[in-house]
Amino acid sequence: MDTSQLLKGVLDLAVLAVLRKEDGYGYDVVRRLRSGGLNDVGDASVYGTLRRLYNAGLLTSYVVPSEEGPHRKYYSINEPGRVRLAESGKTWRSFASTLNGLLGEVA
Amino acid sequence: MNTQQARLGVEGYLAGMRAALADLPPAEVAEIMEDVEAHVSEIAAELGEGETLEQRLGSPEAYAQELRTAAGYPARTEVIKKHKITGKLTKSRIAVWGFAAAVVFTVLAGTVSVRDPEPLILPAIVLALSFALIHEQGPELAKVRALPEVQKAKELLNQPVDTPAGKALAYLRSLQPAWWLLRTLLLVLAAVLMTRRDLLAFVLVVALAAAAFYGGPKSKSDRRWLWVTLPASALAAAVILGLIDIAADSVRLSSNSYPSYQVYQERYENIYPFDSNGKPLEGVLLFDQDGKAINAPDVGGQRCPNAEPVIPANKYPRPKIDWQNGQCVTIPPSISQPPPASSEPPTSSSAPPSSSSVAPPSPSK
Numbered sequence: 001m002d003t004s005q006l007l008k009g010v011l012d013l014a015v016l017a018v019l020r021k022e023d024g025y026g027y028d029v030v031r032r033l034r035s036g037g038l039n040d041v042g043d044a045s046v047y048g049t050l051r052r053l054y055n056a057g058l059l060t061s062y063v064v065p066s067e068e069g070p071h072r073k074y075y076s077i078n079e080p081g082r083v084r085l086a087e088s089g090k091t092w093r094s095f096a097s098t099l100n101g102l103l104g105e106v107a
Numbered sequence: 108m109n110t111q112q113a114r115l116g117v118e119g120y121l122a123g124m125r126a127a128l129a130d131l132p133p134a135e136v137a138e139i140m141e142d143v144e145a146h147v148s149e150i151a152a153e154l155g156e157g158e159t160l161e162q163r164l165g166s167p168e169a170y171a172q173e174l175r176t177a178a179g180y181p182a183r184t185e186v187i188k189k190h191k192i193t194g195k196l197t198k199s200r201i202a203v204w205g206f207a208a209a210v211v212f213t214v215l216a217g218t219v220s221v222r223d224p225e226p227l228i229l230p231a232i233v234l235a236l237s238f239a240l241i242h243e244q245g246p247e248l249a250k251v252r253a254l255p256e257v258q259k260a261k262e263l264l265n266q267p268v269d270t271p272a273g274k275a276l277a278y279l280r281s282l283q284p285a286w287w288l289l290r291t292l293l294l295v296l297a298a299v300l301m302t303r304r305d306l307l308a309f310v311l312v313v314a315l316a317a318a319a320f321y322g323g324p325k326s327k328s329d330r331r332w333l334w335v336t337l338p339a340s341a342l343a344a345a346v347i348l349g350l351i352d353i354a355a356d357s358v359r360l361s362s363n364s365y366p367s368y369q370v371y372q373e374r375y376e377n378i379y380p381f382d383s384n385g386k387p388l389e390g391v392l393l394f395d396q397d398g399k400a401i402n403a404p405d406v407g408g409q410r411c412p413n414a415e416p417v418i419p420a421n422k423y424p425r426p427k428i429d430w431q432n433g434q435c436v437t438i439p440p441s442i443s444q445p446p447p448a449s450s451e452p453p454t455s456s457s458a459p460p461s462s463s464s465v466a467p468p469s470p471s472k
Contacts, residue, residue, distance in 0.1 A: 011177065026142045027149050043150075044170045047142050048177025051135075055178075063141070069148040073141050 004040050011049045013092055014038060016058065016077060016085040023076040025064075026050060050075055058084050117144075117151045119197060120160045123167030128175075130183055139174065199251040202240035206334065209233040210341045217345025218352065221300045224308035230338065231311075238334045286340070287323040291316050293343040315339050378423040393421045 007014075018024065018032040030046045053059045058081035063071045077085070124143060128136050150163050164170050175182065209230035216226035241251055251257060264276065294316035301308040319339030326332035378401075380388040393401040400421035427438040 025145065027146050042173055042177075043146065043164060044173035045177040047139070047146065048174040048179075050142065051139060051174070051178040054138075066145075069152070070144040071141070072145050 004042075007038065007041060007045075010092065011041070011045060012053060013085070013088045014041075015046065015049050015053060016081055016088070019059070019075060019077045020082070020085060023074045025072040025074050029075070053081070116160055117147050119199075120147055120164075120167050124171050127168045127171035127183070131180060135180075139178075143170075143174075198240050200254055200256075202237045203251055203254060203257060205233050205237040205240075206337075209237065210337055213338050213341040214345045217342045218349045220308075220342065221297055221346065221349045221353065222304070224301045224305050224312070227308070227342070234334060234338055238331070241331065241334075283323075287320060290323075290340055290343040291320045293346050294319070294339065297342070297346040297349075312342075315342070377425050377427070380423060387424075389424065391423050392419060393423055 014033055014036075015029060018029055018036065024032065026047050027043070029050065030041065030043050033041045033046065050059065054061060054075065058078065059075045060078050061073050061075050063073050065071050121140065121144060125136065125140065128139060131139075147160065147164070151160060154160070154163065165173075172183075212230045212233075213227065216230065220227055294312055298309045298312035298316065301312060315335070316339065318335045322332035322335045326336045378391075378393065380391045382388055395401055400419065402420045429436050429438055
């Protein structure tokens with residue numbers, strides 16, 4: 001099964017999760033997702049997701065000047081973001097266990 | 108990849124993205140671009156030798172599309188123009204305009220190239236630089252293709268077939284192989300004519316002719332060949348103009364010098380001067396404006412080469428020396444025609460001025 005299809009539904013959750021402990025700029029978030037095992041994640045998808053979460057009021061951003069190259073815009077999770085992360089996390093866990101149950105019956 | 112190249116690549120990529128996002132609110136686009144600028148720069152810095160941004164990230168349009176979907180923006184409805192880079196001095200734009208200027212200058216310098224090939228050095232250098240800029244195929248050539256001015260030129264050259272312009276272009280296109288052949292011949296001819304002035308020019312132009320002959324058919328698939336074939340065509344066309352100019356010069360020259368020898372040496376065999384009363388004059392010495400004696404051809408002709416020459420040779424009318432009964436006979440001057448401007452033509456047209464012992468009425472040829 002194509003994981004990129006699955007990823008679409010849960011990318012919000014994944015991005016919020018990697019920002020939970022530490023703020024990060026776009027490419028930083030991409031790297032964290034990849035090192036966490038989501039190898040197929042597309043750069044542009046992550047940037048789009050960051051914009052969507054930001055516009056939904058779940059993230060805040062601040063710019064950090066860089067000595068070489070353009071400034072980096074860091075995103076950090078805010079309180080509504082954490083609430084959403086907790087809710088979505090719960091939903092995912094129950095969804096995953098439901099699916100595991102189904103697969104257990106089949107296998 | 109050095110930093111300068113990377114920078115231009117980044118800018119081209121970002122410009123493509125901005126164009127693909129242009130329908131979104133400007134504030135939002137600015138936010139997105141803040142992210143993307145850092146991202147693309149960072150990717151560009153990571154690129155290996157020969158790697159391009161598009162290999163890593165896909166086209167700017169694809170990147171923008173993926174970002175739009177993930178961000179939940181409405182899908183773009185209007186057709187996105189590829190790489191809408193307007194008004195920016197990019198590498199590809201410098202290459203294209205340098206190329207165009209060099210071709211124009213080749214035509215100008217080419218018209219005098221047969222006499223003086225040296226001015227051709229300038230367009231040759233510009234073309235070499237321009238070619239160096241686009242040479243790395245891949246992204247730079249794609250950008251050249253995407254330039255608005257190049258697109259416009261393409262549109263002009265690809266008229267619909269059912270229009271008169273389209274038909275004319277199709278006809279010209281059918282003549283292309285013939286032109287390739289003619290172009291080669293013209294360039295070789297020009298090279299041969301240049302040899303007198305400049306041996307290096309001969310070698311270079313022959314090399315250009317050969318390259319253009321080889322590249323003509325190839326330029327259809329690999330547009331980089333245009334950097335050879337189009338200047339070659341420009342030079343060949345200019346050589347035609349140059350040759351026409353030289354031909355016109357030589358016609359002018361010969362038509363100017365024509366009368367100078369024909370009047371005196373071929374038209375007149377003898378001169379018969381008269382005074383205003385119609386009285387024949389004798390022993391008249393004729394000179395031209397430079398004080399040079401006006402000499403009719405030798406009177407003796409081929410049959411009497413040993414006849415005594417008339418001295419001075421510009422003394423008119425001359426006695427006629429003729430071949431009669433196996434020997435050369437000197438005939439005193441006589442009038443063959445009445446004087447043209449005289450109101451009263453001399454009545455005794457055959458009367459010799461002096462000793463009239465032998466008096467044929469008209470000189471025999």
